[in-house]
Amino acid sequence: MHPDLAYQSDSGEAGHRPAVEKRSLLRRIVLVGTIAIVAGGVAFGVLALWLYQSARTDTVGELEFTQELKIPPLLEPERGADGGAIYQLEMQEGFSELLPGVQTETWGVNGSYLGPTIRAERGDWVRMEVENGLPEATTLHWHGMHLPADADGNPHQLIGPGGDWSPTWQIRQPVGTLWYHPHRMGMTADHVYRGLAGMFLIDDPENVPDELPQTYGVDDIPVIIQDKRFTDDGGLDRSEPFGSQVGQLGDTILVNGTYMPYLDVERERVRLRVLNASNGRFYNLQFADGRPFQLIGTDGGLLTQAQELTEVQVSPGERAEIIVTLEPGERTSLISADPDLTLEGFSHRFSGGDDTLALLELRAAENLGPAPQLPAVLAEDELPEAEDATVNRQFVLDGTSRINDKRMDMNRIDTVVGVDTTEIWEVTNSSGSPHSFHVHDVQFRVLEIGGQDPPVELTGAKDTVFIPRNATVRIAIEFTDYSDPQTPYMYHCHLLRHEDNGMMAQFTVVEADEVDSAPREITGVHDDHNREQGDSQ
Ligand code: C2O
Ligand code: CU
Ligand code: CU
Numbered sequence: 001m002h003p004d005l006a007y008q009s010d011s012g013e014a015g016h017r018p019a020v021e022k023r024s025l026l027r028r029i030v031l032v033g034t035i036a037i038v039a040g041g042v043a044f045g046v047l048a049l050w051l052y053q054s055a056r057t058d059t060v061g062e063l064e065f066t067q068e069l070k071i072p073p074l075l076e077p078e079r080g081a082d083g084g085a086i087y088q089l090e091m092q093e094g095f096s097e098l099l100p101g102v103q104t105e106t107w108g109v110n111g112s113y114l115g116p117t118i119r120a121e122r123g124d125w126v127r128m129e130v131e132n133g134l135p136e137a138t139t140l141h142w143h144g145m146h147l148p149a150d151a152d153g154n155p156h157q158l159i160g161p162g163g164d165w166s167p168t169w170q171i172r173q174p175v176g177t178l179w180y181h182p183h184r185m186g187m188t189a190d191h192v193y194r195g196l197a198g199m200f201l202i203d204d205p206e207n208v209p210d211e212l213p214q215t216y217g218v219d220d221i222p223v224i225i226q227d228k229r230f231t232d233d234g235g236l237d238r239s240e241p242f243g244s245q246v247g248q249l250g251d252t253i254l255v256n257g258t259y260m261p262y263l264d265v266e267r268e269r270v271r272l273r274v275l276n277a278s279n280g281r282f283y284n285l286q287f288a289d290g291r292p293f294q295l296i297g298t299d300g301g302l303l304t305q306a307q308e309l310t311e312v313q314v315s316p317g318e319r320a321e322i323i324v325t326l327e328p329g330e331r332t333s334l335i336s337a338d339p340d341l342t343l344e345g346f347s348h349r350f351s352g353g354d355d356t357l358a359l360l361e362l363r364a365a366e367n368l369g370p371a372p373q374l375p376a377v378l379a380e381d382e383l384p385e386a387e388d389a390t391v392n393r394q395f396v397l398d399g400t401s402r403i404n405d406k407r408m409d410m411n412r413i414d415t416v417v418g419v420d421t422t423e424i425w426e427v428t429n430s431s432g433s434p435h436s437f438h439v440h441d442v443q444f445r446v447l448e449i450g451g452q453d454p455p456v457e458l459t460g461a462k463d464t465v466f467i468p469r470n471a472t473v474r475i476a477i478e479f480t481d482y483s484d485p486q487t488p489y490m491y492h493c494h495l496l497r498h499e500d501n502g503m504m505a506q507f508t509v510v511e512a513d514e515v516d517s518a519p520r521e522i523t524g525v526h527d528d529h530n531r532e533q534g535d536s537q
Helices: 005-010 019-054 189-191 345-350 494-500 529-536
Strands: 086-094 104-109 118-121 123-130 141-143 169-171 177-182 198-203 221-227 254-255 263-267 269-276 283-287 293-298 301-309 311-314 319-323 331-336 356-368 389-398 415-418 419-427 435-439 443-448 464-467 470-480 491-495 504-510
Touching: 019 177, 019 221, 019 301, 019 345, 019 491, 104 419, 118 494, 177 189, 177 269, 177 319, 177 415, 189 319, 198 221, 221 356, 283 491, 301 389, 311 319, 319 464, 389 415, 389 435, 419 464, 464 470, 491 494
Parallel strands: 086 123, 118 198, 221 269, 263 356, 389 419, 415 504
Antiparallel strands: 086 104, 123 169, 141 177, 177 198, 221 254, 269 319, 283 311, 283 331, 293 301, 293 319, 331 356, 419 470, 435 464, 435 491, 443 470, 491 504
């Protein structure tokens, strides 16, 4: 150190100022500092208020329903020599007019956005001929389907660009509104958001009452709800909004890829098969005029009896089948309001909790075709029973990226279950975010939610269930038919950013006497996502 400076800064004459001058300098510093803090505080407050205000989306009554609802085409299968149904699915890139007059770059299956509706009957053998015409590797997963693990389309069945994949299985489950979407490790949110998703309906003509509306596109309508955010040049904005606990959220709602859609209804009763195919948004479905509707089905099946409700919530990945009755000439709209995210204040607002969204207007014709009364019993209860359970497991969802304290690892098998056993899974949300828990291969029964009996909308077949904050959901699951110690299925949060962040784990189903000896590790698996990204950038 310089000796002079050392001297001056100690106590020398040169460094000494009169006390008065010193005080006024101090006062000035305090004043300027105070102004800066207040101004900063005000600016921060204004910014926070602006963010808070602009985080709310309200489209009910604000926007007009101007576009006719698009109905995804039914995919006609070819018949193989053995009588099996063969479906051709090509994933491709293209442009879509999602907003009127705007071309947006999107991905789709057999088209540029979303995919066709697949229908198969219980007992059918199906073969999916999937081609990847995209510039990236991806997978196609059959959400809600009971099938062999190597046909699941999870991150282990990667299809490279230009590659193909043809899984085969027999449909061994009741009627249901299933769906398909990509499931590549770390990329699911992105690939679904770009437009890859479609419905997969399972029919069971012998066991389904004829009185249910079931003419596709006429009185049996797919309603695939997704939220998007667009950039100024019409592209899909994939950023996550400030403060969101649920990942991506858009301010623009599309149904079957249609913006502000209406549906012309020709019969007294119409069945809406609602699928929440959004990445992170929860919808609390209801009619703008508060009219009641009949809930007839959930994820993977019909309820035993129709239930009259005025609202039903679907978290990402969930489905609800409802029947609504209309008078000639009237209009009503399906909206979402007051979703229960179990969040408060800011995080509730920033996670879409205060949004009121116009979804679909129903316009009844002046002359409506008659529709029969619904039968008293819709279906048999085929769900697993709690008293058959021989194993109990606990799963804790922490933060937005871990289950039981671990992030997803494709080489690790987290859970091994025996085939033909029933288990109770207790899933606890100990994090600050809402989650939506999904298990591959099965339809489960919800036994209890937060210590209470499940509400009617959780009494049917489920493969995905909302796990409220600070609550435990108990479910009964049975694993049947297929075993494969080498190929896992997944269980994960269906808020796709959480899934991609690592809130996912793997289970195998093995022969009952091999549970203890089955491998807990898979060797030679890699997820090429990071490597490929590294190569191309
Ligand atoms: Cu809808 Cu594992 O997914
Ligand atoms: Cu799934
Ligand atoms: Cu989550």
